[in-house]
Amino acid sequence: MEALVKLSFYSFTATTIAIAGASLCYIALAVGRVRFRMATMRMSDGSTVARPTSELTRTPDSLGSFATMLAWFGLVFQALAILFRVLASGSAPSNMYEFSLVFVFAITLIYLLFERAYGIKQLGAIVMPIALGMALYVWLLPVEMREVNPLIPALQNQPLMTAHVSLAIFAYAAFAVSFAAAVFFLIAQRWRVSWLPSAEMLDDIAYRAVTIGFPMMALVLILGSVWAYQAWGAYWSWDPKETSALFLWLVYGVYLHTRSLRGWRGTRSAVILILGFAAVIFTYYGNYFFGGLHAYGGV
Amino acid sequence: MSTEPRPVSNIRGQGVSMPSNNQPARPADPTSKRGWSEIAIDRVWRFFCSVRAAIWEIAFLALLVLIGTLRGSSVPRLIADRAPITEPLVARWYSWDVFHSFLFMAVLALLSVAIAIGGMINRAPGIWNAIAHPTVATSHGFLHSARPAAELKASVPVSEIVQGLTTALKERRYRVLTESRGDEVHLYADRNRFSKLGTFPFHMALILILLGGIVGARFGFRETEFIVPEGEARPVLNGTDLSIRLDRFEDRYTEDGSPAEYTSHLTVLDDGKAVAQEAITVNHPLTYNDVVVYQASFGQAVQLRVTDPGGNLIYDGAVELGLYRASENPDAPAGVLSLPDAGVTLSIIAPDEAPLNQPESDLLRLADQQIYVKARYNDIVAGEQSPDAVLNARQTADLGRIQVEFVRETRFTLLQVARNPGIPIFVIASILLVGGLAITFYFPHRRLRGIIQPGGGGSSSVARLAPVAKRDWSGQKDFRRLLRELSTRLPYASVSVSEASESGHGGGSPIPPTGSLARPDSR
Numbered sequence: 001m002e003a004l005v006k007l008s009f010y011s012f013t014a015t016t017i018a019i020a021g022a023s024l025c026y027i028a029l030a031v032g033r034v035r036f037r038m039a040t041m042r043m044s045d046g047s048t049v050a051r052p053t054s055e056l057t058r059t060p061d062s063l064g065s066f067a068t069m070l071a072w073f074g075l076v077f078q079a080l081a082i083l084f085r086v087l088a089s090g091s092a093p094s095n096m097y098e099f100s101l102v103f104v105f106a107i108t109l110i111y112l113l114f115e116r117a118y119g120i121k122q123l124g125a126i127v128m129p130i131a132l133g134m135a136l137y138v139w140l141l142p143v144e145m146r147e148v149n150p151l152i153p154a155l156q157n158q159p160l161m162t163a164h165v166s167l168a169i170f171a172y173a174a175f176a177v178s179f180a181a182a183v184f185f186l187i188a189q190r191w192r193v194s195w196l197p198s199a200e201m202l203d204d205i206a207y208r209a210v211t212i213g214f215p216m217m218a219l220v221l222i223l224g225s226v227w228a229y230q231a232w233g234a235y236w237s238w239d240p241k242e243t244s245a246l247f248l249w250l251v252y253g254v255y256l257h258t259r260s261l262r263g264w265r266g267t268r269s270a271v272i273l274i275l276g277f278a279a280v281i282f283t284y285y286g287n288y289f290f291g292g293l294h295a296y297g298g299v
Numbered sequence: 300m301s302t303e304p305r306p307v308s309n310i311r312g313q314g315v316s317m318p319s320n321n322q323p324a325r326p327a328d329p330t331s332k333r334g335w336s337e338i339a340i341d342r343v344w345r346f347f348c349s350v351r352a353a354i355w356e357i358a359f360l361a362l363l364v365l366i367g368t369l370r371g372s373s374v375p376r377l378i379a380d381r382a383p384i385t386e387p388l389v390a391r392w393y394s395w396d397v398f399h400s401f402l403f404m405a406v407l408a409l410l411s412v413a414i415a416i417g418g419m420i421n422r423a424p425g426i427w428n429a430i431a432h433p434t435v436a437t438s439h440g441f442l443h444s445a446r447p448a449a450e451l452k453a454s455v456p457v458s459e460i461v462q463g464l465t466t467a468l469k470e471r472r473y474r475v476l477t478e479s480r481g482d483e484v485h486l487y488a489d490r491n492r493f494s495k496l497g498t499f500p501f502h503m504a505l506i507l508i509l510l511g512g513i514v515g516a517r518f519g520f521r522e523t524e525f526i527v528p529e530g531e532a533r534p535v536l537n538g539t540d541l542s543i544r545l546d547r548f549e550d551r552y553t554e555d556g557s558p559a560e561y562t563s564h565l566t567v568l569d570d571g572k573a574v575a576q577e578a579i580t581v582n583h584p585l586t587y588n589d590v591v592v593y594q595a596s597f598g599q600a601v602q603l604r605v606t607d608p609g610g611n612l613i614y615d616g617a618v619e620l621g622l623y624r625a626s627e628n629p630d631a632p633a634g635v636l637s638l639p640d641a642g643v644t645l646s647i648i649a650p651d652e653a654p655l656n657q658p659e660s661d662l663l664r665l666a667d668q669q670i671y672v673k674a675r676y677n678d679i680v681a682g683e684q685s686p687d688a689v690l691n692a693r694q695t696a697d698l699g700r701i702q703v704e705f706v707r708e709t710r711f712t713l714l715q716v717a718r719n720p721g722i723p724i725f726v727i728a729s730i731l732l733v734g735g736l737a738i739t740f741y742f743p744h745r746r747l748r749g750i751i752q753p754g755g756g757g758s759s760s761v762a763r764l765a766p767v768a769k770r771d772w773s774g775q776k777d778f779r780r781l782l783r784e785l786s787t788r789l790p791y792a793s794v795s796v797s798e799a800s801e802s803g804h805g806g807g808s809p810i811p812p813t814g815s816l817a818r819p820d821s822r
């Protein structure tokens with residue numbers, strides 16, 4: 001068992017390295033390559049001057065393939081990290097350390113699925129660093145959390161809890177993708193960058209990601225109240241963690257309405273998606289600000 | 300402009316675009332003479348139909364939820380620490396119970412009406428028309444400017460290409476409608492047309508959830524501190540004839556002394572008759588009819604026998620400790636037993652659980668297994684001492700007009716007893732909510748229009764097709780895929796596709812900054 005915990009940790013280390021590499025490649029891919037060269041200019045008096053100029057050009061596609069490969073490596077190692085962890089504890093993920101492991105996995109997975117479906121890699125420049133940030137957060141958690149601990153009685157409702165929390169994490173991951181698409185949408189609208197996807201495609205990606213995250217989040221709220229009802233007899237107690245999830249859901253509800261409205265669809269929709277992702281971060285790390293039922297083991 | 304034949308009237312000034320098929324329930328006719336009340340009703344109706352207003356309403360609700368959420372966090376505190384001017388505001392923030400405020404309820408009520416009118420009633424006829432009787436006729440203007448658009452040329456008569464397209468589209472689960480106009484045939488095809496209906500169960504579910512909350516609050520109850528000492532039965536009240544008896548309580552501890560598991564063996568009595576018997580633990584409640592009994596917590600109790608000097612029994616049962624704090628030792632669990640018939644109230648105090656913590660405030664210094672009992676008579680004269688005693692188990696003390704025997708130490712269980720008739724409504728709402736979303740999102744309505752006309756020479760013809768998918772990247776992509784399939788199914792036709800010129804990626808013109816986005820052309 002001790003060995004499994006270690007193995008899990010080593011796999012996670014490999015993931016961290018892989019997605020750090022992937023993040024760098026994706027960023028390079030989105031930004032493009034800066035080319036310096038000497039340009040000669042003819043001045044008005046007929047003389048010519050050479051001066052250095054720089055321009056952005058497209059990075060070679062091989063870098064993109066490399067980025068994708070690293071991301072898939074990260075995904076596989078992260079799957080192993082979670083698997084070993086589950087084998088060691090004999091239960092599904094249940095504390096902030098384990099949830100964050102799943103989060104890294106979910107973001108990478110959902111991102112890679114979108115990358116395949118749309119055949120574009122630029123979003124990786126935002127999504128993979130988010131996954132990396134989550135992985136680094138895991139490194140910052142107290143070392144004791146890497147050990148396997150028993151649960152407090154009220155949280156011992158495994159199937160419901162696992163469904164509730166993992167749906168939330170996958171919803172957050174989908175929202176991360178829509179966040180990235182929204183950011184690129186705003187960029188693509190302001191500047192014409194030939195190698196960025198069209199604004200229309202970015203709008204579609206953001207929307208599709210929300211159509212995954214929004215129903216999942218609805219299920220999170222539903223399962224959460226079923227669980228609360230079973231454990232405490234009250235399906236909804238206006239606990240801050242509940243209401244912050246509701247807030248999040250409402251923000252994406254607003255977004256879904258803006259899509260059918262002249263003057264709202266486009267820029268404002270994208271801004272709402274960015275706000276929505278801020279709310280995701282706040283909800284996920286809410287335990288640092290809230291007391292109450294959701295103060296899981298350790299955090 | 301590629302406007303289609305029948306322009307859809309737009310709700311005045313509200314920019315409701317999409318309900319491509321949205322006929323306002325009360326069409327505006329500025330020329331007709333109307334009374335002010337009619338105009339007012341019209342205004343109100345329009346307000347509730349407006350998606351723009353809905354956005355602001357939901358956003359306002361979200362804002363309230365955010366304010367209420369932050370109230371349960373340290374964020375306002377942090378703000379006040381940074382900017383001391385906000386101190387009074389932050390104080391009010393912490394004291395405002397948003398979720399039970401009138402404002403919050405009012406917003407929820409407003410939203411329910413808006414959801415019912417704007418999210419459902421007003422849209423129903425339009426959506427139903429689009430499903431049942433879509434307009435088949437289209438215009439050449441639309442087909443020429445739509446991007447992507449396809450042109451199929453074949454040296455077969457119009458009827459044959461129509462036939463070929465219809466069969467191929469039907470294989471792809473499209474519904475195909477055609478209409479002849481002179482020598483042209485206009486074609487409309489769509490799939491997943493019921494997708495648009497998903498919005499009704501979804502928006503309905505939102506109303507049901509609020510309804511469930513009201514029903515639960517109005518017709519249900521929830522006792523959060525329902526205490527039953529071992530061996531005792533306590534009435535549930537709240538309009539029931541139930542009472543709950545704790546037959547036996549078990550607790551197990553871990554090595555460090557924290558409770559690992561505890562079980563209450565309960566009997567439910569209906570009108571005095573035992574009707575259910577079950578052992579419950581945390582997370583494993585008991586349900587009798589629609590009353591649910593949860594294990595919440597437990598505590599210490601003492602069993603006492605109180606008799607009068609004649610030996611008549613006044614009380615024989617348990618008294619829960621820990622719900623009171625006594626001045627004799629504020630750290631020790633204490634309990635109160637009122638015996639109004641005997642005109643006396645007993646205070647009972649158990650030994651300090653942590654004797655080393657603040658030993659100076661412990662005036663009793665009880666040993667383990669001892670209790671302190673004091674009898675306060677209702678007719679006590681000021682200055683007179685209340686009789687008291689320290690008892691070991693099975694000892695009896697004479698406290699003036701009563702005798703108290705400390706039979707033994709026991710436990711009480713702390714239960715929650717609740718009935719919520721709103722639950723079935725929530726279950727239905729949850730199903731409608733998730734199902735409605737799934738229909739709307741995962742079975743998108745795809746539409747295309749076309750005109751098939753003779754192509755100059757004798758038996759040749761041209762079919763122009765375009766998806767109704769402006770600014771809908773996925774819809775356009777599906778159209779391209781559909782075209783590829785059509786071209787294999789109609790090998791005799793040569794297919795050419797026009798794409799938007801501007802964008803190199805995935806087609807379609809990029810979305811213009813703001814404004815002019817939605818046009819009522821998507822019918």
Ligand code: HEM
Binds near residue numbers: 356413
């Ligand atoms: C204020 C009252 C509301 C009105 C008038 C309203 C109206 C509408 C309308 C007209 C649409 C169709 C948009 C389209 O066809 O593209 C829509 C869609 C939607 N609304 Fe609402 N809505 C309201 C409240 C809400 C609330 C509170 C939520 C939950 C957060 C919500 C969630 C959605 C979602 C997810 C969609 C997209 C899926 C669908 O078409 O059903 N709505 N709403």
